[in-house]
Amino acid sequence: MVDTALDFPIYSIKAVARMAGITEPTLRAWEKRYNILTPGRTESGHRRYTKRDIYRVIWLKNRLKEGMSISQASTLLLTQPEENLDEVLQSEAKQGWSTPIPKRNGHTANSRQSSEIRSFKVLSSELLNSFLDYDEHRADNLLSEAVGLYSPEEVCVEIMQTVMREIGERWMRNEVTVATEHFASNMCRTRINAMIDSLPVVEAGPLIVTACGPHEFHELGVIVTTFFLRRHGWRVIYLGQNVPALDLEKDLRRLRPALVVFSAGRTETALSLAQEISPVIGRVRDNWLSTLVFAYAGRAFTEDPGLHELFKGYLYFGDDARQSIALVDRILGKN
Numbered sequence: 001m002v003d004t005a006l007d008f009p010i011y012s013i014k015a016v017a018r019m020a021g022i023t024e025p026t027l028r029a030w031e032k033r034y035n036i037l038t039p040g041r042t043e044s045g046h047r048r049y050t051k052r053d054i055y056r057v058i059w060l061k062n063r064l065k066e067g068m069s070i071s072q073a074s075t076l077l078l079t080q081p082e083e084n085l086d087e088v089l090q091s092e093a094k095q096g097w098s099t100p101i102p103k104r105n106g107h108t109a110n111s112r113q114s115s116e117i118r119s120f121k122v123l124s125s126e127l128l129n130s131f132l133d134y135d136e137h138r139a140d141n142l143l144s145e146a147v148g149l150y151s152p153e154e155v156c157v158e159i160m161q162t163v164m165r166e167i168g169e170r171w172m173r174n175e176v177t178v179a180t181e182h183f184a185s186n187m188c189r190t191r192i193n194a195m196i197d198s199l200p201v202v203e204a205g206p207l208i209v210t211a212c213g214p215h216e217f218h219e220l221g222v223i224v225t226t227f228f229l230r231r232h233g234w235r236v237i238y239l240g241q242n243v244p245a246l247d248l249e250k251d252l253r254r255l256r257p258a259l260v261v262f263s264a265g266r267t268e269t270a271l272s273l274a275q276e277i278s279p280v281i282g283r284v285r286d287n288w289l290s291t292l293v294f295a296y297a298g299r300a301f302t303e304d305p306g307l308h309e310l311f312k313g314y315l316y317f318g319d320d321a322r323q324s325i326a327l328v329d330r331i332l333g334k335n
Contacts, residue, residue: 009040009048016049020057021141025118026148027057034074036060064147065140067194118149120158128163131184132176139184143191152195152231153322156224160188161321164220185220192220196227202235206258206332211239213264213273213298221298222263225321232325234332245276252284258291258332261317261324263298267307270300274310281314293331297324 017024031037036056039047056077063073123146130139146155167184170176210226212219219241226238237255243262252260262277264270273296281294297317301307308316315331317324 007050007052009050011049011051011054013039013047013049016054016057019054020061022057022061022148023118023145026145029149030057030060030070030074034070036074036077061144061148064144065194067191067196067198069152069195069198070148072198118145120150120154120162124159124162124166127159128166131163131167131187132180134180134183136187139187143187147191147195153228156192156227157320157322160192161220161224164188185218188220189223192223192227196223196230199230202230202233205233205235207255208234208236208259208261208328208332209239209252209255209257210236210261211243211263212241213262213269214244214276215242215272216264216266216269216298217241218265218299219263221265221321222261225261225263225297225317225324228321228325229328232329234328243277245280248277248280249284252280252292253288256289259293259295259328261295261297264296264300265298266300267304270296270298270304270307270310274307278311278314 011019013024013027017027020027027037031039037049037053039049039053042048060070060073060077063076064070068076123142127139127142127146129135130142143155143160146159150158164181164185167176167181171178171181208229210222210229212222223238226236229236237257239251260281262273264273278294281292285292285294293315295315295317296311301316302319315327317327
């Protein structure tokens with residue numbers, strides 16, 4: 001049954017963007033790509049939205065914060081019963097839709113909208129500034145905007161990892177502190193983990209094990225790789241940071257993975273990977289699992305290509321986590 005209080009088209013696109021806390025280009029992109037809204041039009045052709053439309057947009061934004069991609073969220077929105085959705089939307093709207101977006105340098109967060117969808121470069125620049133300012137709310141909104149406009153792979157590689165590389169380079173020049181790097185990486189890691197949690201659990205098929213090498217605590221790259229592989233249907237277990245050689249043989253014998261990927265971000269950890277992990281892999285392959293594929297990855301190998309000599313006969317996973325999908329599909333035989 002139509003509720004005229006919810007379904008009367010009176011709100012402009014600017015009003016919807018302000019109340020929902022997104023940009024006008026984002027809203028236009030969602031309309032065009034996912035058909036989630038069908039606004040009315042004035043005689044002069046301007047869009048007019050209903051309060052129910054505003055609730056839908058807020059609901060989508062909240063799902064993005066929980067880790068869903070915009071395509072997943074829009075599909076769920078279109079398939080949920082309207083009666084149940086109304087209850088959820090109204091509940092969430094009461095908590096958040098009328099809250100103004102905090103000001104930054106005297107302007108609201110949406111006051112610098114353009115008529116175009118914002119590029120990777122623009123979003124990366126603003127995200128970098130939000131990290132440098134320790135502005136968690138602003139960074140969270142920017143990540144939500146990015147996820148709403150671009151694919152998860154593009155957000156991870158073109159925006160998050162681009163920003164984290166810049167912060168790392170500034171740290172090397174003593175322009176930022178370790179705390180800044182930790183703050184930024186924690187926000188990116190939290191967002192990626194939320195996206196991983198939103199994926200269905202894959203229980204069948206070849207197992208892939210991912211991990212950081214001994215003494216390696218920079219995990220963003222391997223988490224991104226884990227996310228990409230899971231998103232494309234592979235069964236993946238991530239073992240975490242600083243995985244030592246001790247007990248690794250026992251774990252691999254029990255798990256019997258088809259592929260093991262270790263990451264090293266620094267020369268020192270790449271050396272530890274070669275000295276401590278590589279011999280374990282060799283014993284497992286020689287004595288228990290001859291088909292096991294061992295792969296290595298990480299920034300250490302792009303900064304010092306000579307490190308590849310330590311891993312002759314093993315598989316290099318590439319400089320871009322997006323390459324891992326085609327690589328694994330080829331190695332493990334997925335069509």
